[in-house]
Amino acid sequence: MVTTTSSTAPTYSTAGSPSAAQDTLALIGRVLLAALFIPAGFAKLMGFAGTVGYIGSVGLPMPQVAAVIAIVVELGFGLMFLVGFKTRAVAIGLALFTVVAALGFHAYWSMPPEKVMVNQIMFFKNLAIAGGFLAFVAFGPGRFSIDKR
Numbered sequence: 001m002v003t004t005t006s007s008t009a010p011t012y013s014t015a016g017s018p019s020a021a022q023d024t025l026a027l028i029g030r031v032l033l034a035a036l037f038i039p040a041g042f043a044k045l046m047g048f049a050g051t052v053g054y055i056g057s058v059g060l061p062m063p064q065v066a067a068v069i070a071i072v073v074e075l076g077f078g079l080m081f082l083v084g085f086k087t088r089a090v091a092i093g094l095a096l097f098t099v100v101a102a103l104g105f106h107a108y109w110s111m112p113p114e115k116v117m118v119n120q121i122m123f124f125k126n127l128a129i130a131g132g133f134l135a136f137v138a139f140g141p142g143r144f145s146i147d148k149r
Contacts, residue, residue: 018142026142027084033132034082037094041075060104073097081136084145088137095133102126 044051055063080090108119141147
């Protein structure tokens with residue numbers, strides 16, 4: 001529930017059912033997070049050989065299998081998250097995938113000095129994204145989702 005105080009700033013109730021504003025913000029949050037994963041998954045699918053080559057270049061094992069997993073997670077889970085279907089389970093999968101990607105592709109602590117800064121930023125960006133997914137695990141997708149229909 002949204003209430004206003006004498007300062008006219010809205011406050012959001014944590015008791016009872018979520019407000020329309022909270023449901024709208026949850027939808028916007030799902031759209032913004034999915035916008036990072038769906039195009040990336042589609043690009044990996046369309047450029048499968050390049051994706052396999054890139055995964056292999058960082059020394060990860062079984063690059064073809066890893067590429068398929070990345071496509072399924074980014075494109076498949078991304079679409080499911082976007083529409084709010086099995087949101088909590090999908091958000092856990094996306095959070096884990098994002099942390100694994102951070103560790104595998106942005107290990108700034110073992111990179112040459114000229115690559116440290118950008119990869120440190122990317123590493124912590126991935127952790128922040130994982131945190132966003134965990135918030136959806138905790139609070140759900142909001143009313144504008146398949147899960148709530």
